[in-house]
Amino acid sequence: MAMERESTDVVIVGGGPVGLLLACELGLAGLRPVVLERLPAPSAQIKANGLAGQVVRFLDHRGLYERFGGATDVPRPVPGYLFGALPLNLGALEDNPMTVLPVTQQRIEQVLAERARELGVDIRRGHEVTDLRQSEERATVEIRCADGVYELSARHLVGCDGGKSTVRKLAGIDFPGTVGRDLVSRAAYATLPPSMLVPETGELDVFGHGRISPVFTFTRTQHGIFAFAALPDGNHRLLTLEWGAPPEGEETAMTLDDMRDSVCRVLDTEVPLAPPSGPGPHMLRRLVGRNTRLAERYSSGRVFLAGDSAHVHSAVGGPGLNLGLQDAANLGWKLAAHLQGWAPPGLLDTYHAERHAAGRRVFMHTQAQTALMAPGPEVTALRELFGELLHSTDNVQRVADLLTGDDLRYETTSAHPLAGRFAPDLALETGGGAARLSELMRAARPVLLDLGADPSLAQTAVDWKDRVDVVAARCPQPPAAALLIRPDGYVAWAAAPDEPSGRVQDGLRTALAGWFG
Numbered sequence: 001m002a003m004e005r006e007s008t009d010v011v012i013v014g015g016g017p018v019g020l021l022l023a024c025e026l027g028l029a030g031l032r033p034v035v036l037e038r039l040p041a042p043s044a045q046i047k048a049n050g051l052a053g054q055v056v057r058f059l060d061h062r063g064l065y066e067r068f069g070g071a072t073d074v075p076r077p078v079p080g081y082l083f084g085a086l087p088l089n090l091g092a093l094e095d096n097p098m099t100v101l102p103v104t105q106q107r108i109e110q111v112l113a114e115r116a117r118e119l120g121v122d123i124r125r126g127h128e129v130t131d132l133r134q135s136e137e138r139a140t141v142e143i144r145c146a147d148g149v150y151e152l153s154a155r156h157l158v159g160c161d162g163g164k165s166t167v168r169k170l171a172g173i174d175f176p177g178t179v180g181r182d183l184v185s186r187a188a189y190a191t192l193p194p195s196m197l198v199p200e201t202g203e204l205d206v207f208g209h210g211r212i213s214p215v216f217t218f219t220r221t222q223h224g225i226f227a228f229a230a231l232p233d234g235n236h237r238l239l240t241l242e243w244g245a246p247p248e249g250e251e252t253a254m255t256l257d258d259m260r261d262s263v264c265r266v267l268d269t270e271v272p273l274a275p276p277s278g279p280g281p282h283m284l285r286r287l288v289g290r291n292t293r294l295a296e297r298y299s300s301g302r303v304f305l306a307g308d309s310a311h312v313h314s315a316v317g318g319p320g321l322n323l324g325l326q327d328a329a330n331l332g333w334k335l336a337a338h339l340q341g342w343a344p345p346g347l348l349d350t351y352h353a354e355r356h357a358a359g360r361r362v363f364m365h366t367q368a369q370t371a372l373m374a375p376g377p378e379v380t381a382l383r384e385l386f387g388e389l390l391h392s393t394d395n396v397q398r399v400a401d402l403l404t405g406d407d408l409r410y411e412t413t414s415a416h417p418l419a420g421r422f423a424p425d426l427a428l429e430t431g432g433g434a435a436r437l438s439e440l441m442r443a444a445r446p447v448l449l450d451l452g453a454d455p456s457l458a459q460t461a462v463d464w465k466d467r468v469d470v471v472a473a474r475c476p477q478p479p480a481a482a483l484l485i486r487p488d489g490y491v492a493w494a495a496a497p498d499e500p501s502g503r504v505q506d507g508l509r510t511a512l513a514g515w516f517g
Contacts, residue, residue: 018307019160025332027119084372085218165309177293
């Protein structure tokens with residue numbers, strides 16, 4: 001009997017946060033991708049516990065910040081963060097880019113799956129890709145599910161299926177990087193003894209170390225790293241990092257005794273741990289080794305990679321979802337433009353150019369942070385020097401921009417300082433009343449924002465009115481006379497207030513054609 005065959009525009013392999021966000025982006029553009037997820041049900045494994053960096057502002061662009069449970073009406077910068085277990089005083093920055101959103105990965109996947117289904121996305125659980133072949137026109141995957149085996153072909157296929165990506169391997173894309181066996185990470189939920197907790201602050205009072213903050217501040221010793229955080233249910237999340245040979249029995253299941261022993265070794269004192277209360281699921285995880293890899297290329301023929309299938313690295317600083325979800329944001333609108341026939345030549349090629357550069361930056365700074373946390377007197381001296389450098393506001397700004405992704409500037413034809421950067425969230429007054437720039441981005445369409453009351457801009461953009469929204473607005477201190485903003489939130493072009501009208505129109509026309517066909 002012949003194998004059943006189906007056809008669609010886009011197949012996304014992997015139903016985690018990155019695959020689901022990509023599906024939402026394509027859905028907003030009017031496409032109906034198929035998402036294939038190997039697991040029959042959402043995983044109960046505890047993974048990420050929050051989002052940090054530019055992606056929080058992007059989710060606000062899509063109206064998802066509130067749905068994820070943002071504690072404030074809009075994302076607001078946090079006053080401090082860490083780099084390599086060294087404190088960053090972000091409150092001193094004039095332009096603090098660091099926003100965070102405490103939310104579990106389970107909740108992220110739940111919200112994105114709900115939104116994807118609202119947009120008509122076909123999510124198929126328990127469907128595993130077993131083979132892939134390509135032609136000049138299509139990518140076809142063989143899929144195994146409870147009902148048997150079938151084939152699904154698409155004009156494009158995107159692998160969002162994690163660090164051990166089947167899609168990446170079948171597409172023949174190399175995954176170079178570095179691997180080390182000298183680092184062991186342990187994480188667990190536990191109940192800490194009330195006698196060691198400071199009632200007013202929740203700090204952990206540890207002999208020889210003083211009070212340790214419950215907001216996941218890393219404490220470095222000559223034996224490793226310790227951190228803990230208070231959870232809403234009264235439990236605590238604990239983390240240790242230890243350098244050296246992997247432990248005996250590393251293949252056995254992690255236990256709370258393992259966690260207790262590790263905390264004792266790192267802090268050189270006993271910290272009694274009791275099992276966590278409540279039904280769970282509860283984290284209990286041990287990871288041996290370091291794995292930092294970056295795909296040689298983010299596409300091959302009709303196949304693209306996004307998220308962990310394209311890059312794996314240390315979780316220090318929480319860069320994973322910031323990087324991966326922005327892969328999806330970058331690829332989504334470009335893929336939609338190509339499929340809908342209005343993409344300019346080379347638009348899809350900019351996905352690799354832009355996001356591979358972002359991956360290289362995370363590749364670099366996560367390794368640097370891991371090195372700064374290692375034990376040893378030489379590292380202690382390096383930390384002392386690095387700490388002195390962080391007394392400079394300029395250096396703190398540079399590190400904060402690096403952590404959030406704000407240090408990247410994509411290539412544009414505009415020389416304006418905002419061009420190629422993620423757009424600031426401006427407070428605007430439009431014909432429809434007060435609004436934030438983020439609210440203008442809900443539909444995932446390009447926006448031409450006229451801040452200088454120049455009617456010639458709308459006339460210049462008239463040939464793009466089917467795909468670019470033109471909005472005239474005022475704001476207290478406009479950073480530019482006009483901004484052309486891509487669907488992923490990046491500024492494609494900007495005009496200075498004193499720029500001659502003819503040059504403004506020529507620059508806008510070039511940018512519109514270069515990015516939007």
